[in-house]
Amino acid sequence: MSDLSVVQYILIALIFVWSGFVRSGLGFGGAVLSLPFLLLVLDEPLVFLPIISIHLLVFSSLTIWMNNRKHGDGQGIEKASTVDWQYLGRLLAILIVPKLIGVFGLITLPGHILSAIIFVIVGLYSVSYIVNKPFRSGSKTVDAVFLMLGGYISGTSLIGAPLIIAVAAQHLPKEKLRDTLFALWFILVMIKLGAFVWVGVDLQLIHHIWLLPAAAVGHVIGLYIHDQMLHAETSLFYRVLGTVLLVVSSIGLVTVWM
Template sequence: MVFTPVDIIIISLIFIWIGFVRTGLGFGGAVLGLPLLMLVGGSPIDWLPIIGIHLLFFSGIALARSLKIVDWGYLKQSLPWILPAKIIGVIGLISLPPTLMTVIVYLITSFYALTWIMNFQIASRRGWGSRLLLMLGGYISGTSLNGAPLLVAVYMQNIDLKRLRNTLFVLWFLLVTIKMGAFLMVDVYINWQFSLMLIPVAGLGHFVGLKVHDQIINNDIQFKRWIGSALIVICIVGLSKVIF
Protein backbone atom coordinates (compact mmCIF):
# COMPACT_ATOMS: atom_id res chain seq x y z
CA MET A 1 0.00 0.00 0.00
CA VAL A 2 1.15 3.54 -0.80
CA PHE A 3 0.09 6.34 1.56
CA THR A 4 -0.09 10.09 1.14
CA PRO A 5 1.15 12.40 3.93
CA VAL A 6 -2.48 12.92 4.98
CA ASP A 7 -2.99 9.14 5.15
CA ILE A 8 0.06 8.78 7.39
CA ILE A 9 -1.25 11.46 9.78
CA ILE A 10 -4.63 9.69 9.97
CA ILE A 11 -2.97 6.29 10.47
CA SER A 12 -0.81 7.75 13.25
CA LEU A 13 -3.89 9.10 15.03
CA ILE A 14 -5.58 5.69 14.72
CA PHE A 15 -2.57 3.96 16.28
CA ILE A 16 -2.58 6.45 19.15
CA TRP A 17 -6.20 5.41 19.64
CA ILE A 18 -5.35 1.70 19.43
CA GLY A 19 -2.62 2.06 22.06
CA PHE A 20 -4.95 4.05 24.30
CA VAL A 21 -7.75 1.47 24.12
CA ARG A 22 -5.41 -1.50 24.59
CA THR A 23 -4.19 -0.28 27.98
CA GLY A 24 -7.21 1.81 28.93
CA LEU A 25 -9.61 -1.14 28.69
CA GLY A 26 -7.09 -3.98 28.76
CA PHE A 27 -8.41 -5.21 25.40
CA GLY A 28 -10.06 -3.97 22.23
CA GLY A 29 -7.25 -2.25 20.36
CA ALA A 30 -7.85 -4.32 17.22
CA VAL A 31 -11.64 -4.24 17.59
CA LEU A 32 -11.73 -0.45 17.76
CA GLY A 33 -8.83 0.23 15.42
CA LEU A 34 -8.98 -2.25 12.54
CA PRO A 35 -12.27 -0.93 11.05
CA LEU A 36 -10.79 2.60 11.00
CA LEU A 37 -7.58 1.43 9.34
CA MET A 38 -9.52 -0.40 6.63
CA LEU A 39 -11.30 2.85 5.80
CA VAL A 40 -7.88 4.31 4.98
CA GLY A 41 -7.13 1.32 2.75
CA GLY A 42 -6.26 -2.34 2.57
CA SER A 43 -7.82 -5.44 4.12
CA PRO A 44 -7.35 -7.21 7.49
CA ILE A 45 -4.31 -9.15 6.22
CA ASP A 46 -2.53 -5.84 5.52
CA TRP A 47 -3.01 -4.35 9.00
CA LEU A 48 -3.05 -7.33 11.36
CA PRO A 49 0.73 -7.97 11.16
CA ILE A 50 1.39 -4.36 12.21
CA ILE A 51 -1.16 -4.50 15.03
CA GLY A 52 0.30 -7.87 16.05
CA ILE A 53 3.85 -6.55 16.29
CA HIS A 54 2.68 -3.66 18.45
CA LEU A 55 0.67 -5.94 20.70
CA LEU A 56 3.67 -8.21 21.29
CA PHE A 57 5.90 -5.22 22.00
CA PHE A 58 3.60 -3.38 24.41
CA SER A 59 2.16 -6.41 26.18
CA GLY A 60 5.73 -7.63 26.70
CA ILE A 61 6.64 -4.32 28.33
CA ALA A 62 3.52 -4.34 30.49
CA LEU A 63 4.21 -7.90 31.66
CA ALA A 64 7.91 -7.48 32.34
CA ARG A 65 7.27 -6.66 36.01
CA SER A 66 3.80 -8.12 36.39
CA LEU A 67 4.07 -11.85 35.70
CA LYS A 68 3.27 -12.59 39.35
CA ILE A 69 -0.08 -10.81 38.94
CA VAL A 70 -1.37 -13.38 36.43
CA ASP A 71 -3.96 -16.11 37.01
CA TRP A 72 -1.89 -18.91 35.48
CA GLY A 73 -4.33 -21.55 36.70
CA TYR A 74 -7.33 -20.28 34.75
CA LEU A 75 -5.15 -19.42 31.76
CA LYS A 76 -4.02 -23.07 31.50
CA GLN A 77 -7.61 -24.24 32.01
CA SER A 78 -8.98 -22.09 29.18
CA LEU A 79 -6.27 -22.49 26.53
CA PRO A 80 -7.30 -26.02 25.37
CA TRP A 81 -10.64 -24.52 24.27
CA ILE A 82 -9.16 -21.39 22.69
CA LEU A 83 -6.09 -22.58 20.79
CA PRO A 84 -7.61 -25.13 18.34
CA ALA A 85 -10.29 -22.61 17.32
CA LYS A 86 -7.60 -19.94 17.02
CA ILE A 87 -5.61 -22.06 14.56
CA ILE A 88 -8.71 -22.72 12.44
CA GLY A 89 -9.42 -18.99 12.38
CA VAL A 90 -5.86 -18.17 11.26
CA ILE A 91 -6.21 -20.66 8.39
CA GLY A 92 -9.41 -18.89 7.35
CA LEU A 93 -7.73 -15.48 7.45
CA ILE A 94 -4.92 -16.65 5.21
CA SER A 95 -7.06 -18.60 2.74
CA LEU A 96 -10.27 -16.55 2.37
CA PRO A 97 -10.53 -13.63 -0.12
CA PRO A 98 -9.55 -10.23 1.38
CA THR A 99 -12.92 -8.69 0.49
CA LEU A 100 -14.80 -11.42 2.36
CA MET A 101 -12.53 -11.00 5.40
CA THR A 102 -13.15 -7.24 5.32
CA VAL A 103 -16.93 -7.81 5.39
CA ILE A 104 -16.55 -10.33 8.24
CA VAL A 105 -14.53 -7.84 10.32
CA TYR A 106 -17.13 -5.11 9.84
CA LEU A 107 -19.98 -7.48 10.74
CA ILE A 108 -18.22 -8.72 13.88
CA THR A 109 -17.45 -5.15 14.91
CA SER A 110 -21.07 -4.12 14.31
CA PHE A 111 -22.24 -6.92 16.61
CA TYR A 112 -19.95 -5.76 19.40
CA ALA A 113 -21.02 -2.15 18.86
CA LEU A 114 -24.70 -3.05 19.23
CA THR A 115 -24.03 -5.00 22.45
CA TRP A 116 -22.20 -1.99 23.89
CA ILE A 117 -24.90 0.49 22.86
CA MET A 118 -27.65 -1.66 24.41
CA ASN A 119 -25.46 -2.57 27.40
CA PHE A 120 -25.98 -6.25 26.64
CA GLN A 121 -23.61 -8.34 28.74
CA ILE A 122 -22.01 -11.36 27.06
CA ALA A 123 -21.33 -13.65 30.01
CA SER A 124 -21.30 -17.28 31.02
CA ARG A 125 -19.65 -18.41 34.23
CA ARG A 126 -19.32 -22.15 33.75
CA GLY A 127 -20.15 -25.21 31.64
CA TRP A 128 -20.59 -25.36 27.88
CA GLY A 129 -21.70 -21.73 27.66
CA SER A 130 -18.25 -20.57 28.73
CA ARG A 131 -16.51 -23.13 26.55
CA LEU A 132 -18.51 -22.04 23.51
CA LEU A 133 -17.58 -18.39 24.10
CA LEU A 134 -13.92 -19.35 24.49
CA MET A 135 -13.95 -21.33 21.23
CA LEU A 136 -15.83 -18.62 19.33
CA GLY A 137 -13.55 -15.93 20.74
CA GLY A 138 -10.50 -17.99 19.75
CA TYR A 139 -11.82 -18.46 16.22
CA ILE A 140 -12.64 -14.77 15.73
CA SER A 141 -9.27 -13.86 17.20
CA GLY A 142 -7.70 -16.08 14.56
CA THR A 143 -9.57 -14.44 11.70
CA SER A 144 -9.21 -10.83 12.78
CA LEU A 145 -7.91 -10.34 16.36
CA ASN A 146 -11.46 -9.19 17.17
CA GLY A 147 -12.32 -12.03 19.55
CA ALA A 148 -11.32 -10.12 22.67
CA PRO A 149 -14.81 -9.13 23.91
CA LEU A 150 -15.98 -12.77 23.92
CA LEU A 151 -12.85 -14.00 25.68
CA VAL A 152 -12.96 -11.14 28.18
CA ALA A 153 -16.60 -11.95 28.96
CA VAL A 154 -15.55 -15.38 30.23
CA TYR A 155 -12.32 -14.28 31.90
CA MET A 156 -14.12 -11.54 33.85
CA GLN A 157 -16.37 -14.17 35.41
CA ASN A 158 -13.49 -16.39 36.52
CA ILE A 159 -10.55 -14.13 37.37
CA ASP A 160 -10.06 -11.61 40.15
CA LEU A 161 -10.22 -8.06 38.78
CA LYS A 162 -6.70 -7.26 40.04
CA ARG A 163 -5.27 -10.09 37.93
CA LEU A 164 -7.55 -9.69 34.91
CA ARG A 165 -5.65 -7.20 32.76
CA ASN A 166 -2.26 -8.91 33.16
CA THR A 167 -3.80 -12.34 32.51
CA LEU A 168 -5.37 -10.96 29.33
CA PHE A 169 -2.03 -9.51 28.25
CA VAL A 170 -0.46 -12.98 28.56
CA LEU A 171 -3.35 -14.45 26.54
CA TRP A 172 -3.02 -11.79 23.81
CA PHE A 173 0.74 -12.38 23.68
CA LEU A 174 0.25 -16.12 23.13
CA LEU A 175 -2.51 -15.71 20.54
CA VAL A 176 -0.67 -13.06 18.55
CA THR A 177 2.55 -15.12 18.60
CA ILE A 178 0.62 -17.96 16.92
CA LYS A 179 -0.78 -15.62 14.30
CA MET A 180 2.55 -13.94 13.55
CA GLY A 181 4.19 -17.36 13.25
CA ALA A 182 1.55 -18.38 10.71
CA PHE A 183 2.13 -15.17 8.74
CA LEU A 184 5.85 -15.93 8.56
CA MET A 185 5.24 -19.54 7.52
CA VAL A 186 3.08 -18.59 4.53
CA ASP A 187 5.14 -15.51 3.57
CA VAL A 188 2.50 -12.89 4.33
CA TYR A 189 4.06 -9.49 3.68
CA ILE A 190 4.95 -7.73 6.93
CA ASN A 191 5.98 -4.09 6.67
CA TRP A 192 8.48 -4.12 9.54
CA GLN A 193 9.77 -0.63 8.88
CA PHE A 194 6.32 0.96 8.89
CA SER A 195 5.35 -1.01 11.99
CA LEU A 196 8.46 0.09 13.91
CA MET A 197 7.92 3.68 12.79
CA LEU A 198 4.46 3.62 14.37
CA ILE A 199 5.60 2.21 17.74
CA PRO A 200 6.39 5.64 19.29
CA VAL A 201 3.00 6.88 18.09
CA ALA A 202 1.17 3.90 19.59
CA GLY A 203 3.35 4.32 22.69
CA LEU A 204 1.79 7.72 23.32
CA GLY A 205 -1.67 6.17 23.40
CA HIS A 206 -0.34 3.27 25.50
CA PHE A 207 1.01 5.68 28.13
CA VAL A 208 -2.20 7.73 28.30
CA GLY A 209 -4.29 4.56 28.54
CA LEU A 210 -2.27 3.38 31.54
CA LYS A 211 -2.93 6.68 33.29
CA VAL A 212 -6.70 6.70 32.77
CA HIS A 213 -7.40 2.95 33.05
CA ASP A 214 -9.19 3.26 36.40
CA GLN A 215 -11.39 6.15 35.22
CA ILE A 216 -12.42 4.25 32.09
CA ILE A 217 -13.29 1.12 34.08
CA ASN A 218 -15.37 3.21 36.50
CA ASN A 219 -17.32 4.67 33.55
CA ASP A 220 -17.30 1.50 31.46
CA ILE A 221 -20.95 1.56 30.31
CA GLN A 222 -20.93 5.19 29.19
CA PHE A 223 -17.57 4.81 27.44
CA LYS A 224 -18.69 1.72 25.51
CA ARG A 225 -22.01 3.29 24.47
CA TRP A 226 -20.20 6.27 22.99
CA ILE A 227 -17.65 4.06 21.23
CA GLY A 228 -20.35 1.64 20.04
CA SER A 229 -22.30 4.46 18.39
CA ALA A 230 -19.21 5.66 16.54
CA LEU A 231 -18.36 2.10 15.47
CA ILE A 232 -21.79 1.57 13.93
CA VAL A 233 -21.27 4.60 11.68
CA ILE A 234 -17.76 3.43 10.74
CA CYS A 235 -18.99 -0.09 9.90
CA ILE A 236 -21.85 1.23 7.75
CA VAL A 237 -19.42 3.39 5.78
CA GLY A 238 -16.92 0.54 5.47
CA LEU A 239 -19.49 -2.01 4.32
CA SER A 240 -20.86 0.51 1.81
CA LYS A 241 -17.40 0.92 0.30
CA VAL A 242 -16.93 -2.84 0.00
CA ILE A 243 -20.40 -3.75 -1.28
CA PHE A 244 -21.15 -0.78 -3.51
Protein backbone atom coordinates in the same frame (compact mmCIF):
# COMPACT_ATOMS: atom_id res chain seq x y z
CA MET B 1 2.64 2.12 2.16
CA SER B 2 5.34 4.00 0.27
CA ASP B 3 2.95 5.77 -2.10
CA LEU B 4 0.68 7.35 0.51
CA SER B 5 0.18 11.08 0.97
CA VAL B 6 1.38 13.07 3.98
CA VAL B 7 -2.20 13.34 5.23
CA GLN B 8 -2.62 9.55 5.07
CA TYR B 9 0.60 9.02 7.04
CA ILE B 10 -0.59 11.46 9.73
CA LEU B 11 -3.98 9.75 9.96
CA ILE B 12 -2.35 6.32 10.29
CA ALA B 13 -0.05 7.60 13.05
CA LEU B 14 -3.01 9.11 14.96
CA ILE B 15 -4.96 5.86 14.65
CA PHE B 16 -2.02 3.95 16.11
CA VAL B 17 -1.92 6.41 19.03
CA TRP B 18 -5.59 5.53 19.56
CA SER B 19 -4.77 1.82 19.19
CA GLY B 20 -2.12 2.00 21.91
CA PHE B 21 -4.45 3.95 24.19
CA VAL B 22 -7.38 1.52 24.12
CA ARG B 23 -5.10 -1.53 24.31
CA SER B 24 -3.36 -0.45 27.52
CA GLY B 25 -6.43 1.26 28.95
CA LEU B 26 -8.70 -1.78 28.76
CA GLY B 27 -6.50 -4.71 27.75
CA PHE B 28 -8.09 -5.14 24.32
CA GLY B 29 -9.25 -3.14 21.33
CA GLY B 30 -5.90 -2.54 19.64
CA ALA B 31 -7.11 -4.34 16.54
CA VAL B 32 -10.89 -4.24 16.59
CA LEU B 33 -11.08 -0.52 17.48
CA SER B 34 -8.40 0.63 15.06
CA LEU B 35 -8.59 -1.66 12.02
CA PRO B 36 -11.90 -0.25 10.68
CA PHE B 37 -10.40 3.26 10.71
CA LEU B 38 -7.10 2.10 9.19
CA LEU B 39 -8.96 0.42 6.34
CA LEU B 40 -10.66 3.73 5.54
CA VAL B 41 -7.19 5.17 4.94
CA LEU B 42 -5.77 2.16 3.10
CA ASP B 43 -8.00 -0.82 2.33
CA GLU B 44 -5.32 -3.50 2.74
CA PRO B 45 -5.78 -5.53 5.97
CA LEU B 46 -2.60 -7.56 5.48
CA VAL B 47 -0.58 -4.35 5.64
CA PHE B 48 -1.87 -3.46 9.10
CA LEU B 49 -2.48 -6.81 10.81
CA PRO B 50 1.24 -7.69 11.15
CA ILE B 51 1.97 -4.20 12.53
CA ILE B 52 -0.85 -4.45 15.07
CA SER B 53 0.31 -7.94 16.02
CA ILE B 54 3.90 -6.91 16.71
CA HIS B 55 2.73 -3.86 18.67
CA LEU B 56 0.65 -6.14 20.85
CA LEU B 57 3.61 -8.43 21.52
CA VAL B 58 5.83 -5.49 22.48
CA PHE B 59 3.43 -3.58 24.70
CA SER B 60 1.68 -6.53 26.34
CA SER B 61 4.95 -8.15 27.41
CA LEU B 62 6.39 -4.79 28.54
CA THR B 63 3.29 -3.99 30.62
CA ILE B 64 3.20 -7.39 32.33
CA TRP B 65 6.92 -7.22 33.08
CA MET B 66 6.71 -3.70 34.54
CA ASN B 67 3.70 -4.58 36.68
CA ASN B 68 5.39 -7.68 38.13
CA ARG B 69 9.03 -6.62 38.47
CA LYS B 70 8.57 -5.11 41.93
CA HIS B 71 8.38 -7.54 44.83
CA GLY B 72 6.42 -6.73 47.92
CA ASP B 73 6.94 -3.51 49.80
CA GLY B 74 10.57 -3.87 50.77
CA GLN B 75 9.81 -6.28 53.63
CA GLY B 76 10.46 -9.49 51.75
CA ILE B 77 6.84 -10.09 50.82
CA GLU B 78 6.46 -11.19 47.24
CA LYS B 79 3.87 -9.29 45.27
CA ALA B 80 1.06 -11.36 43.77
CA SER B 81 1.18 -11.68 40.00
CA THR B 82 -1.11 -9.43 37.99
CA VAL B 83 -1.76 -12.41 35.70
CA ASP B 84 -4.12 -15.19 36.74
CA TRP B 85 -2.06 -18.01 35.25
CA GLN B 86 -4.48 -20.72 36.32
CA TYR B 87 -7.42 -19.10 34.55
CA LEU B 88 -5.18 -18.32 31.57
CA GLY B 89 -4.47 -22.03 31.24
CA ARG B 90 -8.19 -22.79 31.26
CA LEU B 91 -8.80 -20.20 28.55
CA LEU B 92 -6.05 -21.61 26.36
CA ALA B 93 -7.35 -25.14 26.75
CA ILE B 94 -10.66 -24.03 25.22
CA LEU B 95 -9.31 -21.52 22.69
CA ILE B 96 -6.28 -23.19 21.17
CA VAL B 97 -7.95 -25.65 18.77
CA PRO B 98 -10.50 -23.14 17.34
CA LYS B 99 -7.64 -20.62 17.07
CA LEU B 100 -5.56 -23.03 14.97
CA ILE B 101 -8.58 -23.89 12.84
CA GLY B 102 -9.10 -20.20 12.13
CA VAL B 103 -5.42 -19.48 11.46
CA PHE B 104 -4.96 -22.27 8.95
CA GLY B 105 -8.42 -22.02 7.39
CA LEU B 106 -9.25 -25.64 8.09
CA ILE B 107 -12.92 -24.66 8.27
CA THR B 108 -14.10 -21.76 6.12
CA LEU B 109 -17.26 -20.03 7.27
CA PRO B 110 -18.79 -16.81 5.87
CA GLY B 111 -16.86 -13.99 7.49
CA HIS B 112 -19.75 -11.52 7.58
CA ILE B 113 -22.02 -14.03 9.32
CA LEU B 114 -19.43 -14.83 11.99
CA SER B 115 -18.67 -11.16 12.55
CA ALA B 116 -22.37 -10.29 12.84
CA ILE B 117 -22.88 -13.03 15.44
CA ILE B 118 -19.96 -11.93 17.58
CA PHE B 119 -20.92 -8.26 17.49
CA VAL B 120 -24.56 -8.96 18.41
CA ILE B 121 -23.48 -11.09 21.39
CA VAL B 122 -20.94 -8.48 22.49
CA GLY B 123 -23.59 -5.75 22.16
CA LEU B 124 -25.92 -7.63 24.51
CA TYR B 125 -23.13 -8.14 27.03
CA SER B 126 -22.12 -4.47 26.84
CA VAL B 127 -25.61 -3.20 27.65
CA SER B 128 -25.70 -5.41 30.74
CA TYR B 129 -22.42 -3.86 31.95
CA ILE B 130 -23.62 -0.31 31.26
CA VAL B 131 -26.78 -0.79 33.34
CA ASN B 132 -24.63 -2.42 36.07
CA LYS B 133 -26.35 -5.78 35.78
CA PRO B 134 -23.65 -7.93 34.12
CA PHE B 135 -25.08 -10.91 32.28
CA ARG B 136 -23.75 -14.23 33.50
CA SER B 137 -24.59 -17.28 31.46
CA GLY B 138 -24.47 -19.59 34.47
CA SER B 139 -23.41 -22.32 32.08
CA LYS B 140 -19.88 -23.55 31.43
CA THR B 141 -21.11 -24.92 28.11
CA VAL B 142 -22.34 -21.53 26.90
CA ASP B 143 -19.12 -19.85 28.04
CA ALA B 144 -17.08 -22.50 26.21
CA VAL B 145 -19.07 -21.98 22.98
CA PHE B 146 -18.51 -18.22 23.16
CA LEU B 147 -14.80 -18.70 23.82
CA MET B 148 -14.39 -21.16 20.95
CA LEU B 149 -16.19 -18.78 18.60
CA GLY B 150 -13.97 -15.94 19.79
CA GLY B 151 -10.89 -18.10 19.31
CA TYR B 152 -11.86 -19.03 15.79
CA ILE B 153 -12.52 -15.43 14.77
CA SER B 154 -9.29 -14.37 16.46
CA GLY B 155 -7.52 -16.88 14.25
CA THR B 156 -9.07 -15.55 11.08
CA SER B 157 -8.94 -11.80 11.70
CA LEU B 158 -7.72 -10.85 15.22
CA ILE B 159 -11.12 -9.38 16.18
CA GLY B 160 -12.32 -12.14 18.50
CA ALA B 161 -11.18 -10.31 21.64
CA PRO B 162 -14.51 -8.68 22.63
CA LEU B 163 -16.29 -12.03 22.82
CA ILE B 164 -13.48 -13.58 24.84
CA ILE B 165 -13.57 -10.61 27.21
CA ALA B 166 -17.33 -10.87 27.62
CA VAL B 167 -16.70 -14.27 29.23
CA ALA B 168 -13.40 -13.56 31.00
CA ALA B 169 -14.73 -10.44 32.72
CA GLN B 170 -17.22 -12.64 34.57
CA HIS B 171 -14.51 -14.69 36.23
CA LEU B 172 -11.51 -12.38 36.74
CA PRO B 173 -11.12 -9.53 39.25
CA LYS B 174 -10.66 -6.16 37.56
CA GLU B 175 -7.11 -5.93 38.94
CA LYS B 176 -6.07 -9.02 36.95
CA LEU B 177 -8.32 -8.74 33.91
CA ARG B 178 -6.10 -6.62 31.66
CA ASP B 179 -2.77 -8.35 32.30
CA THR B 180 -4.27 -11.85 32.07
CA LEU B 181 -5.77 -10.89 28.72
CA PHE B 182 -2.42 -9.41 27.65
CA ALA B 183 -0.75 -12.75 28.37
CA LEU B 184 -3.47 -14.52 26.39
CA TRP B 185 -3.18 -12.15 23.42
CA PHE B 186 0.61 -12.60 23.43
CA ILE B 187 0.28 -16.35 22.99
CA LEU B 188 -2.51 -16.16 20.41
CA VAL B 189 -0.80 -13.45 18.38
CA MET B 190 2.46 -15.41 18.31
CA ILE B 191 0.52 -18.18 16.56
CA LYS B 192 -0.93 -15.68 14.08
CA LEU B 193 2.45 -14.10 13.36
CA GLY B 194 3.95 -17.54 12.82
CA ALA B 195 1.28 -18.15 10.17
CA PHE B 196 2.10 -14.80 8.54
CA VAL B 197 5.79 -15.73 8.34
CA TRP B 198 4.95 -19.20 7.06
CA VAL B 199 2.92 -17.90 4.10
CA GLY B 200 5.33 -15.06 3.38
CA VAL B 201 3.28 -12.04 4.47
CA ASP B 202 5.34 -8.83 4.66
CA LEU B 203 5.61 -7.88 8.36
CA GLN B 204 6.14 -4.20 7.42
CA LEU B 205 9.15 -3.97 9.73
CA ILE B 206 10.36 -0.65 8.27
CA HIS B 207 7.14 1.08 9.33
CA HIS B 208 7.65 0.15 12.99
CA ILE B 209 10.31 2.87 13.13
CA TRP B 210 7.60 5.55 13.18
CA LEU B 211 4.49 3.62 14.22
CA LEU B 212 5.92 2.08 17.41
CA PRO B 213 6.55 5.55 18.93
CA ALA B 214 3.02 6.60 17.92
CA ALA B 215 1.52 3.56 19.64
CA ALA B 216 3.81 4.15 22.65
CA VAL B 217 2.32 7.62 23.20
CA GLY B 218 -1.18 6.14 23.33
CA HIS B 219 0.06 3.27 25.48
CA VAL B 220 1.38 5.61 28.19
CA ILE B 221 -1.87 7.59 28.25
CA GLY B 222 -3.85 4.35 28.44
CA LEU B 223 -1.79 3.12 31.41
CA TYR B 224 -2.72 6.26 33.34
CA ILE B 225 -6.40 5.91 32.49
CA HIS B 226 -6.37 2.24 33.48
CA ASP B 227 -4.87 3.07 36.89
CA GLN B 228 -7.56 5.70 37.43
CA MET B 229 -10.30 3.20 36.61
CA LEU B 230 -8.85 0.59 38.96
CA HIS B 231 -9.03 3.07 41.83
CA ALA B 232 -12.57 4.04 40.93
CA GLU B 233 -15.60 2.07 42.05
CA THR B 234 -16.04 -1.32 40.39
CA SER B 235 -19.33 -0.34 38.73
CA LEU B 236 -17.60 2.57 36.96
CA PHE B 237 -14.90 0.25 35.60
CA TYR B 238 -17.47 -2.09 34.10
CA ARG B 239 -19.61 0.77 32.75
CA VAL B 240 -16.55 2.01 30.86
CA LEU B 241 -15.83 -1.52 29.70
CA GLY B 242 -19.46 -1.94 28.59
CA THR B 243 -19.49 1.39 26.76
CA VAL B 244 -16.37 0.50 24.80
CA LEU B 245 -17.77 -2.93 23.98
CA LEU B 246 -20.99 -1.32 22.74
CA VAL B 247 -19.03 1.06 20.52
CA VAL B 248 -17.02 -1.89 19.19
CA SER B 249 -20.10 -3.95 18.39
CA SER B 250 -21.92 -1.00 16.79
CA ILE B 251 -18.99 -0.11 14.54
CA GLY B 252 -18.54 -3.79 13.73
CA LEU B 253 -22.17 -4.32 12.71
CA VAL B 254 -22.14 -1.22 10.53
CA THR B 255 -18.93 -2.27 8.75
CA VAL B 256 -20.15 -5.86 8.31
CA TRP B 257 -23.27 -4.82 6.41
CA MET B 258 -21.80 -1.89 4.44
